[in-house]
Amino acid sequence: xxxxxxxxxxxVHIPTEKALTTEDLQVYYGKNHAMTDASLEFPRYRITALIxxxxxxKSTYLRSLNRMNxxxxxxxxxxxxxxxxxxxxxxxxxxxxxxxxxVFQRPNPFAKSIRENITFALKRNxxxxxxxxxxRVENSLKSAALWDxxxxxxxxxALALSGGQQQRLCIARCVAMKPDILLLDEPASALDxxxxxxxxxxxxxxxxxxxxxxxxxxxxxxxxxADYTAFFHMGHVLEYDKTENIFTNPEIKATEDYIxxxxx
Amino acid sequence: MEGIKPEANDKLKMDGIKKxxxxxxxxxxxxxxxxTISYICIAFVGLLVLSILYFITTRGLATFTQDHVSLWxxxxxxxxxxxxxxxxxxxxxxxxxxxxxxxxVTVLAALVATPFAIGVALFMTEISPRRGTKFLQPxxxxxxxxxxxxxxxxxxxxxxxxxxxxxxxTGFGILxxxxxxxxxxxxxxxSLSIDSIRxxxxxYRSASLALGATRWQxxxxxxxxxxxxxxxxxxxxxxxxxxxEALAVQMVIGNATLMPHGLLTPSSTLTSQLTTGIGNTTMGxxxxxxxxxxxxxLLLMSLxxxxxxxxxxxxxxxx
Numbered sequence: 001x002x003x004x005x006x007x008x009x010x011x012v013h014i015p016t017e018k019a020l021t022t023e024d025l026q027v028y029y030g031k032n033h034a035m036t037d038a039s040l041e042f043p044r045y046r047i048t049a050l051i052x053x054x055x056x057x058k059s060t061y062l063r064s065l066n067r068m069n070x071x072x073x074x075x076x077x078x079x080x081x082x083x084x085x086x087x088x089x090x091x092x093x094x095x096x097x098x099x100x101x102x103v104f105q106r107p108n109p110f111a112k113s114i115r116e117n118i119t120f121a122l123k124r125n126x127x128x129x130x131x132x133x134x135x136r137v138e139n140s141l142k143s144a145a146l147w148d149x150x151x152x153x154x155x156x157x158a159l160a161l162s163g164g165q166q167q168r169l170c171i172a173r174c175v176a177m178k179p180d181i182l183l184l185d186e187p188a189s190a191l192d193x194x195x196x197x198x199x200x201x202x203x204x205x206x207x208x209x210x211x212x213x214x215x216x217x218x219x220x221x222x223x224x225x226a227d228y229t230a231f232f233h234m235g236h237v238l239e240y241d242k243t244e245n246i247f248t249n250p251e252i253k254a255t256e257d258y259i260x261x262x263x264x
Numbered sequence: 265m266e267g268i269k270p271e272a273n274d275k276l277k278m279d280g281i282k283k284x285x286x287x288x289x290x291x292x293x294x295x296x297x298x299x300t301i302s303y304i305c306i307a308f309v310g311l312l313v314l315s316i317l318y319f320i321t322t323r324g325l326a327t328f329t330q331d332h333v334s335l336w337x338x339x340x341x342x343x344x345x346x347x348x349x350x351x352x353x354x355x356x357x358x359x360x361x362x363x364x365x366x367x368x369v370t371v372l373a374a375l376v377a378t379p380f381a382i383g384v385a386l387f388m389t390e391i392s393p394r395r396g397t398k399f400l401q402p403x404x405x406x407x408x409x410x411x412x413x414x415x416x417x418x419x420x421x422x423x424x425x426x427x428x429x430x431x432x433x434t435g436f437g438i439l440x441x442x443x444x445x446x447x448x449x450x451x452x453x454x455s456l457s458i459d460s461i462r463x464x465x466x467x468y469r470s471a472s473l474a475l476g477a478t479r480w481q482x483x484x485x486x487x488x489x490x491x492x493x494x495x496x497x498x499x500x501x502x503x504x505x506x507x508x509e510a511l512a513v514q515m516v517i518g519n520a521t522l523m524p525h526g527l528l529t530p531s532s533t534l535t536s537q538l539t540t541g542i543g544n545t546t547m548g549x550x551x552x553x554x555x556x557x558x559x560x561x562l563l564l565m566s567l568x569x570x571x572x573x574x575x576x577x578x579x580x581x582x583x
Binding site for chain 1: 465467475
């Protein structure tokens with residue numbers, strides 16, 4: 001792999017409403033500078049894909065957005081959400097995560113029933129009304145396109161579901177909390193193509209009411225579902241543009257090499 | 265191999281391979297040897313266990329078969345005086361006071377120790393893993409390593425006088441036994457709880473946190489819930505240890521074979537009665553057989569504890 005200049009960048013501004021903005025975000029794991037100067041604007045009600053090779057910092061960046069990196073890394077710079085810097089020490093991280101929810105690479109349902117997986121966070125958040133809980137369970141499962149498959153088995157263990165169903169349950173679990181932004185960290189990388197297609201279909205539907213940021217290894221996936229795409233390389237964001245521009249007419253050499261399969 | 269045709273050469277080679285495939289080699293002999301040794305060891309250990317079981321069972325049952333004491337009188341009678349006959353001419357061997365005392369100290373010690381153990385375990389796994397492991401791990405290991413006679417000695421010279429001053433009486437009794445056993449089972453319950461909490465997958469925690477649950481909610485509703493079977497097992501193991509502990513308890517319980525009327529009256533557990541009585545009886549006599557019956561109860565109880573642990577383990581793994 002040849003060396004690419006980190007000074008040469010092509011990063012667009014978003015003309016429409018923004019869901020989230022980062023300014024000069026730095027992430028350090030101890031002395032290791034894992035993310036440098038990431039400044040991106042994420043559009044509301046759109047899907048943004050973060051692509052790049054393994055170790056390029058895209059997952060690190062994503063996890064910083066809802067403060068899931070607090071325990072293991074130092075994050076500097078600003079993360080602006082609703083005119084507030086949520087990367088400040090004074091911010092209530094639990095509230096942040098209610099608005100900016102995350103789905104992980106490996107499906108991670110609790111060893112509880114399907115229903116309890118969804119009501120868990122709702123109950124912790126003080127929602128006790130049975131009718132409201134039932135409504136949210138049904139609604140969120142419908143949003144994740146899982147309702148028809150599990151509506152008769154809501155009290156069965158979530159661990160009995162297939163990997164793809166588990167992952168959609170994890171998405172439903174987030175959606176039930178009615179967040180603003182959904183962060184997804186390679187949600188389909190552990191799934192077969194059919195399950196992947198279902199997840200992608202689900203995300204396209206969810207785009208109507210949620211802003212979605214998704215990390216993916218799969219460039220076809222990014223080109224299929226994302227409105228905007230950011231290319232990460234060795235801890236730097238080198239290019240950020242509309243997805244079609246990234247894949248048809250990249251401005252930066254590194255991006256072009258990566259999407260044409262020359263490295264990564 | 266000059267002079268031999270290539271085909272013949274091939275044939276020789278084939279025969280060699282065939283021979284090697286069919287005949288045992290050094291490696292197969294080693295396999296056989298190792299297997300034999302391990303089977304001999306297993307047979308020896310199995311024989312040992314079986315003979316212990318047989319010995320205790322026959323001895324323990326002798327009270328009922330040879331001396332014709334009724335099982336019911338043994339389990340429900342509250343007078344223990346194996347050398348004497350009561351007004352009806354029956355030997356006085358009622359084990360109920362010891363059974364009650366044994367269960368009391370065991371349950372009380374486990375009840376007191378469990379909250380402390382879970383607290384320490386959570387500190388060491390969830391709250392401050394690094395400092396916890398650095399400072400508390402050695403402390404727990406030290407607590408396990410202290411011989412029980414030392415615990416008993418401390419109990420005798422510190423706890424018993426303390427109770428005497430605070431509540432009156434002799435100071436000997438279930439309360440003193442409970443306190444000593446609390447310290448003794450605490451490390452057992454703690455270290456097994458730690459293992460159980462550590463084995464809760466990390467992604468349960470991330471899942472819960474990513475949904476906006478607080479750290480406390482995550483510990484309480486996700487981590488502890490998932491670790492419950494393991495923690496129950498830890499408690500049962502602690503109880504088994506408390507139930508079987510003899511020396512330390514004997515030093516602080518008072519050793520009066522009376523039905524306990526409170527936490528402060530001197531009493532006697534199954535184990536303390538065994539250690540007290542074993543030197544004062546002759547093999548084959550009723551007083552000696554009666555002690556073996558106590559040992560049989562202890563054996564059966566440890567079996568029960570083991571079965572409970574198994575059941576919990578199975579239930580837990582189904583999740």
